[in-house]
Amino acid sequence: MSQVTLETIPKVQVEPIQTHSRRRIGLYGGTFNPVHNAHLMVADQVGHALRLNRVDFMPDAIPPHVDKKAAIDAKDRVAMLRLAIQGNxxxxxxxxxxxxxxxxxxxxxxxxxxEAHPENDYYFIIGGDMVDYLPKWHRINELIKMVNFVAVRRPGAKNESDYPVIWVDVPEVQFSSNDIRQRIKMGTSIRYMVPDAVANYIEEHHLYHG
Structure with a gap:
């Protein structure tokens, strides 16, 4: 019987262990004034359709629009978002x-x-109506090289673009944050339009009543 030595054992090529794999992160920006169930549905639908690792809600401080929205304090918008995303x-x-x-x-x-997370690929989620305004976005030609735009098709919008956009179909919901604020002012129910925890927060902190 031949003797087995270290020299006679065939060498095996071992692949280096990958310590970091690329992650697909959705970014859903907005004022969320307040967050509502349509926001949650869009984020969930897009996240599953594109097999994203995570969808992050990203509230803005001051929206960059000419007709700036009168948003409530950021701490309240963030608090409602925290309540809304629990459980998913x-x-x-x-x-x-x-x-x-x-x-x-x-x-x-x-x-x-x-710069902070080079391991992430970002997917920026916008409504189909916002796609029409992409040519006016700040530094858009540089931005499209940095992020993947994901657009949710909207009735009445062109739903097409010369820019690279990933289109996703989601069920249509016909209410907005503005509708909810108006209903609160009128004392009308917003049940099933926002998560119960958000409705309770609005009531407890007397938001949007004035």
């Missing part, structure tokens, strides 16, 4: 724009996030 392991919260303060430009945010 797909959801997370990204506070980069709140912490930075000032006007929120997507270019600045994505640049900041990619």
């Amino acid at each position: 392991s797909l959801f997370g919260l990204e506070l980069a724009e709140i912490q930075r303060g000032g006007v929120s430009y997507t270019y600045d945010t994505i640049k900041q996030l990619k």
